[in-house]
Structures are given as C-alpha cells and as structure tokens.
Amino acid sequence: MKLKITCLLFISLLFICFTHVLAQPLSKKTVFTHADTLRGSNGPGRNWWDVTKYDLHVKFNIEDSTISGFNNIAFKVLNSGEKIQVDLQEPLLIDSIYLSYSITKGTGRSEKIEKFTREGNAYFIRDMHLDRGTHGVLTVYYHGKPTIAVRPPWDGGLIWTKDKSNSPWVSIACQGLGASVWYPCKDIQSDEPDSAEMHITCPDTLVCVGNGRLRGKIINGDGTATYDWAVVNPINNYCIIPYIGKYVHFGEIFKGEKGDLTMDYWVLDSNLDKAKKQFQDAPRMMKTFEYWFGPYPFYEDGYKLVDAPHLGMEHQSATAYGNGYQNGYHGTDLSGSGWGLKWDFIIVHESGHEWFGNNITSKDLADMWIHESFTNYSETLFTEYYYGKAAADAYVIGTRKRIVNDVPTIAPYGVNKEGSGDMYYKGGNMLHTIRQAINNDDLFRNILRGLNKIFYHQTVTTKQIENYISTQSKIDFSKVFDQYLRTTQIPVLEYKQNGYQLQYRYTNCVAGFKLPLKIIFKGQRWIKPSEVWQTLNLYPEGDNTFSVDPNFYINTKKVD
Incomplete structure (x- = not known):
C-alpha cells in the first residue's frame, strides 16, 4: 500500500510539473510593490529616451562566479527629460557612470556622473536636462556576484555548471526576471536596442557563443580570450545571452524565402554526433x-x-x-x-x-x-x-x-x-x-x-x-x-433537442460573446449562437444526434 501511495504521489507531481512545464516564474505574484512598478512601467525615468544600441563588455570569472565590465548604452532623447533609470539587480553594483552626448545643433560633451542613487534594483541619475534630439552614450561600469539560477530557465539568473567531462559550462536564463540580472540596461520590453554587441572575456580554453555573427576573437595573453559577437537587428534585452563552454561548430545553408540563410549549430564536443x-x-x-x-x-x-x-x-x-x-x-x-x-x-x-x-x-x-x-x-x-x-x-x-x-x-x-x-x-x-x-x-x-x-x-x-x-x-x-x-471562463453552449428541433445559446461567457460554431446535426452546418435562445428547425428524417466540432474550444451542456 505504501508503494502504491508513493507511486500515485509521484505521478501526481509529474502531472503538475508537465502541466506547468512552460509557465513563467512570475505568474503567481498577486501583491505589487513600488519596486514592481519601477521594474514594469514606462515611467518618468524611461519614457523620454530610447535605447539605440548596447555595446556590452563583460568578463566572466569562473573561479569565484563573479562578473565585471561595462555597458555602453547609446540612446536618443525623444522628449525633454531630467531623470534616467538604469536597471541592475542586486547584488551587482554600479561602480561609475559616464555620459557623453551631442546636441543636433551644438557641440558634444563628456562628463562623469558624480551623483546617482539606488532604489533596490534601479539606479537613478537626476538633473540631466537633456533636450529633445540629443544623442548620447551612458557608459556604466559594474561588478559583482550575480544571482544564480536555481531552476533555469523558469528561475532566472546565472548558470555556473560543468559538462559531462567536468569542463566549465556557463550561461544565463533571464526571461521574466530581466536582463538586468547580469548587465545594466533599460530593462523593459517596450524598448529594444536597434542593435547590440557583446565582447565576452572567458578562459581561453573555452569558447564563447553569442547572438548574431562572430566578428572576432582576441587572445589576451593572460589565460583569457575575448569573443566579439554582434546583432544588427533589434533585440530584446533578455535575448542577449552568452554561452561559454567546450563548443564545436557545424552548419548548413538553408535556401529560404529571402535567399541563403546560415544555420549554425554550436554544441559541446561530446554531443557532436548526436x-x-x-x-x-x-x-x-x-x-x-x-x-x-x-x-x-x-x-x-x-x-x-x-x-x-x-x-x-x-x-x-x-x-x-x-x-x-x-x-x-x-x-x-x-x-x-x-x-x-x-x-x-x-x-x-x-x-x-x-x-x-x-x-x-x-x-x-x-x-x-x-x-x-x-x-x-x-x-x-x-x-x-x-x-x-x-x-x-x-x-x-x-x-x-x-x-x-x-x-x-x-x-x-x-x-x-x-x-x-x-x-x-x-x-x-x-x-x-x-x-x-x-x-x-x-x-x-x-x-x-x-x-x-x-x-x-x-x-x-x-x-x-x-x-x-x-x-x-x-x-x-x-x-x-x-x-x-x-x-x-470557458464558454458553454447550452442546447435543447427535440427530434428535428434544436435550441441553443451561450452561457458562462462575457456579454456579447458570439463565436460562430460548426456543428453536427443532420449533417455539418454552421450556427451563430449568442446569449439568447435560438432555434434550428430541420426535417425530422435522418440522424438527429448533436455535437459541436471538437476543434472549437468550448464546453457543451444539454438542458431540459
């Protein structure tokens, strides 16, 4: 009996796991804070400037699970504003910020931001006084030991692990949680950079794979190498991700609708044949x-x-x-x-x-x-x-x-x-x-x-x-x-059937719900139910069984 109960419990847990297998990590939260608003809203620290490019330089220190580097955040000013919000999640720390900018009809300027404040995972630079049409670059230096993902990809953060041959294997999963878990950015989905570059430094015994095209590799002479990857299309923050490991490459050309498309495959050396x-x-x-x-x-x-x-x-x-x-x-x-x-x-x-x-x-x-x-x-x-x-x-x-x-x-x-x-x-x-x-x-x-x-x-x-x-x-x-x-609510089609006569209506639905339906009733036919009873009269001969085409996601209920 104990074994049977244990098996049933395991099956139940397995079903729950698969039922929610793709659910996002933030879906259960019901109480919201000021921090949630800062993270999720296009507020006064965000709504007046537009990111045009990220130029990200990051060193991954595998020995102590830390990262350090800087991000050049290129932007343009849409409307006059005074406060900039830059997101970087604790426990990472911003060390310094520099601003360079040019005005459409004026000369360029460059300066170190002497004062910025932090509210949880958001940093604020105030008293900017940048006019519409200004183009600028925020260079944000930072370092720290970022949040480690417990159950990626559902639980976001850095992934420091090893492959089957005990070689380091590093990556990140941060959808929902946000890219600011590993680099400073304007962490909101509504503002994608028009392009992005990643310059990732890692041990020279490993390979770094990133988004877009590999533009170069530099052997630094100190046991590290820097890989330069770039995308020339708009990209969402959480999609900018490096992979570091014992990678090998193969690929092919796909003859697509727009011509030749490179399809490249980067896999651990032990997985090449598979x-x-x-x-x-x-x-x-x-x-x-x-x-x-x-x-x-x-x-x-x-x-x-x-x-x-x-x-x-x-x-x-x-x-x-x-x-x-x-x-x-x-x-x-x-x-x-x-x-x-x-x-x-x-x-x-x-x-x-x-x-x-x-x-x-x-x-x-x-x-x-x-x-x-x-x-x-x-x-x-x-x-x-x-x-x-x-x-x-x-x-x-x-x-x-x-x-x-x-x-x-x-x-x-x-x-x-x-x-x-x-x-x-x-x-x-x-x-x-x-x-x-x-x-x-x-x-x-x-x-x-x-x-x-x-x-x-x-x-x-x-x-x-x-x-x-x-x-x-x-x-x-x-x-x-x-x-x-x-x-x-899943809409219910209630129906009454009396030989050749069919009455039907929608219940358990929003007001005005009128989804057309294909039904089986003396052959296939279409009906247009509403919340009001309707009647379909047909000749009494033939099969009078009734059903709704199962491809429609509704419920049915026969009533007296």
Missing part, C-alpha cells in the same frame, strides 16, 4: 515556419542552435537547446496524442519564438500571450505541415488537458507580471478556435504572415494584434479575445 542527427529537425522547422509565418526575421544575423545548460529559451539568433537530443519534450508527448513524439519540441517551440517573441515582441510582460500562444500553436502548424490536418487537430486538442484556468491569461499592466501559464495551451487552442471560425486556411495563413510583416521588428500591444486579426478576417473577435484572455 547533434548532427537530431538537428535535422532545424531545417524542417525553418521550411514550415517560413511557409506559415513568412521569412525568418533575422537573415542578417543568421540562425543558431546552441547547447545550453538548461531546457531551452528563445535567445534571438542563438536559440538555447537542452532537450537531451530526443523527440518530444524530454521524450514526452505533451499532447498525449502520439504526434508530439515525431519531432523535437525544443527545436520547434523555441525557434517559433523567432517570429512571435523576437520579431513581434509585447511591450508589457502582461501581454506575453502574444509570444507564447502563437508559438504554442506553431507546434500544431509544424505537425500539420508534415503529418496532416488530422494529426495537428489531435495534437492541439490533446493539449487541453493541461489548461488549468487559474487566473486570466493577461496580467495587470505596468508591474512586470505575466499572466497564467495557460498562455501556452489555452492560447494555442484559442487560436485554433479562431482559425475554425475564419474557415479559410489561406486567409488564416495570410493573417499570420501579415502579422510578421506589418509588425516586423516591433514591440506591440494586445489590442494591435486583436484588431489586426479582426480586421483581416472581417470577423469581430474582440469578445472572443476578452473571453479567453481576460477571464478564466
């Missing part, structure tokens, strides 16, 4: 997503998969891979349909973020469904592309058992909070439902491609995405988005 086999899913992924979403958004920076000391993350042009070189999610099909074992979950899911998350980025963490719902649905689209629509339907419907409906998918704004982990499975099923209602796969595909074209390299709000889908489909989905993103 990677050459498993990473065959990468060009398959690229072919699928260019079909559905449009051209890969970062041809200039290339595409990379990089062995990571954690499960995975969508680091732009340098996707973190830690799935153990097996199909599914660590060998498990999250849908239970069997189709999830036909492909490598991390290659497909994390790469899908290059379009939704990296190309199109939510301005506020509260709108992370834009990243995760579309990317979750990319798994279904990948399955459909290679295994057919029936397989894809089975996959997405199978994931519904992981929806918990605990809190709304969209969280409060301005406090650096993510909504429910349902942004994955519920969000994917919402998009699948919207696709059914559109009832035109060519149009649906054009909407997905249109999103990536219209909002190319932009930060966006939920309303922008909602309005685009409604406008392009010519169906008002506003109440559908309200239902699935802003409540935990």
Whole structure:
C-alpha cells in the first residue's frame, strides 16, 4: 500500500510539473510593490529616451562566479527629460557612470556622473536636462556576484555548471526576471536596442557563443580570450545571452524565402554526433515556419542552435537547446496524442519564438500571450505541415488537458507580471478556435504572415494584434479575445433537442460573446449562437444526434 501511495504521489507531481512545464516564474505574484512598478512601467525615468544600441563588455570569472565590465548604452532623447533609470539587480553594483552626448545643433560633451542613487534594483541619475534630439552614450561600469539560477530557465539568473567531462559550462536564463540580472540596461520590453554587441572575456580554453555573427576573437595573453559577437537587428534585452563552454561548430545553408540563410549549430564536443542527427529537425522547422509565418526575421544575423545548460529559451539568433537530443519534450508527448513524439519540441517551440517573441515582441510582460500562444500553436502548424490536418487537430486538442484556468491569461499592466501559464495551451487552442471560425486556411495563413510583416521588428500591444486579426478576417473577435484572455471562463453552449428541433445559446461567457460554431446535426452546418435562445428547425428524417466540432474550444451542456 505504501508503494502504491508513493507511486500515485509521484505521478501526481509529474502531472503538475508537465502541466506547468512552460509557465513563467512570475505568474503567481498577486501583491505589487513600488519596486514592481519601477521594474514594469514606462515611467518618468524611461519614457523620454530610447535605447539605440548596447555595446556590452563583460568578463566572466569562473573561479569565484563573479562578473565585471561595462555597458555602453547609446540612446536618443525623444522628449525633454531630467531623470534616467538604469536597471541592475542586486547584488551587482554600479561602480561609475559616464555620459557623453551631442546636441543636433551644438557641440558634444563628456562628463562623469558624480551623483546617482539606488532604489533596490534601479539606479537613478537626476538633473540631466537633456533636450529633445540629443544623442548620447551612458557608459556604466559594474561588478559583482550575480544571482544564480536555481531552476533555469523558469528561475532566472546565472548558470555556473560543468559538462559531462567536468569542463566549465556557463550561461544565463533571464526571461521574466530581466536582463538586468547580469548587465545594466533599460530593462523593459517596450524598448529594444536597434542593435547590440557583446565582447565576452572567458578562459581561453573555452569558447564563447553569442547572438548574431562572430566578428572576432582576441587572445589576451593572460589565460583569457575575448569573443566579439554582434546583432544588427533589434533585440530584446533578455535575448542577449552568452554561452561559454567546450563548443564545436557545424552548419548548413538553408535556401529560404529571402535567399541563403546560415544555420549554425554550436554544441559541446561530446554531443557532436548526436547533434548532427537530431538537428535535422532545424531545417524542417525553418521550411514550415517560413511557409506559415513568412521569412525568418533575422537573415542578417543568421540562425543558431546552441547547447545550453538548461531546457531551452528563445535567445534571438542563438536559440538555447537542452532537450537531451530526443523527440518530444524530454521524450514526452505533451499532447498525449502520439504526434508530439515525431519531432523535437525544443527545436520547434523555441525557434517559433523567432517570429512571435523576437520579431513581434509585447511591450508589457502582461501581454506575453502574444509570444507564447502563437508559438504554442506553431507546434500544431509544424505537425500539420508534415503529418496532416488530422494529426495537428489531435495534437492541439490533446493539449487541453493541461489548461488549468487559474487566473486570466493577461496580467495587470505596468508591474512586470505575466499572466497564467495557460498562455501556452489555452492560447494555442484559442487560436485554433479562431482559425475554425475564419474557415479559410489561406486567409488564416495570410493573417499570420501579415502579422510578421506589418509588425516586423516591433514591440506591440494586445489590442494591435486583436484588431489586426479582426480586421483581416472581417470577423469581430474582440469578445472572443476578452473571453479567453481576460477571464478564466470557458464558454458553454447550452442546447435543447427535440427530434428535428434544436435550441441553443451561450452561457458562462462575457456579454456579447458570439463565436460562430460548426456543428453536427443532420449533417455539418454552421450556427451563430449568442446569449439568447435560438432555434434550428430541420426535417425530422435522418440522424438527429448533436455535437459541436471538437476543434472549437468550448464546453457543451444539454438542458431540459
């Protein structure tokens, strides 16, 4: 009996783990502080200046798990302002700050900032008096022993570990927690630098891999080497990540919609043979997503998969891979349909973020469904592309058992909070439902491609995405988005059946909810339910059983 109880407990914990396997680390917080507002809002220390480039120089000291360096933060002044907020999380410390700037019609200046103050994880420089049109560079020197991730990638921070051969292996995972956990920056999603450089110094026995292109390597002569990586496209702060370890490289050229795309693979030397086999899913992924979403958004920076000391993350042009070189999610099909074992979950899911998350980025963490719902649905689209629509339907419907409906998918704004982990499975099923209602796969595909074209390299709000889908489909989905993103209620179609007569209405829904439905009742047909009872009369002959197409994520209830 004890063994049986132990097994049941283990199975329950395993289910909970997989149910929340992709949930973000900040989703459970309900009480907000001044620090949350400083971190999550576009306040007076942020809203008047725009970051144009990060030029980051950091030395990783593996012996004592410390880092030191500086960041050149290039910016332009949008409106006159006096206070600048620079974010750097404790226990890291800013040593000094220098400001150089030029005015459009004037001479340049350079000065050391003699006074700055700290409020928790935010530093403030006051009395700046910079006019609109000014271009400047803040050079921020810092050092310290950064927060160590306990359970990456869900718990953010630095990862200091060793590979199987006992060689050092270092990286970072900081989505949600923020890039300021390891470098000083303007840590808000709405302001992406237009480009970025990383100059990473590490032991010369190791290799550093970063975002974009490798521009050079310098042997410093003191047992260290400095690797210079650069991206020429806009990039979100949390996506700027180095990987340090015993890396080797192989690659290929993908003939894509915009020409030749370099696809590079950086793996630990011990994983080379496995990677050459498993990473065959990468060009398959690229072919699928260019079909559905449009051209890969970062041809200039290339595409990379990089062995990571954690499960995975969508680091732009340098996707973190830690799935153990097996199909599914660590060998498990999250849908239970069997189709999830036909492909490598991390290659497909994390790469899908290059379009939704990296190309199109939510301005506020509260709108992370834009990243995760579309990317979750990319798994279904990948399955459909290679295994057919029936397989894809089975996959997405199978994931519904992981929806918990605990809190709304969209969280409060301005406090650096993510909504429910349902942004994955519920969000994917919402998009699948919207696709059914559109009832035109060519149009649906054009909407997905249109999103990536219209909002190319932009930060966006939920309303922008909602309005685009409604406008392009010519169906008002506003109440559908309200239902699935802003409540935990799943709409119920109540129905009464009397032979050839069917009565139906929506309940458990927001006011004005009118999702069209495909039903099976004496054949397939469409109905347009509302909160008011409606009646469908048909000839009494034939099969009078009733059901709703299971591809619609709703519940049904027969009433007297």
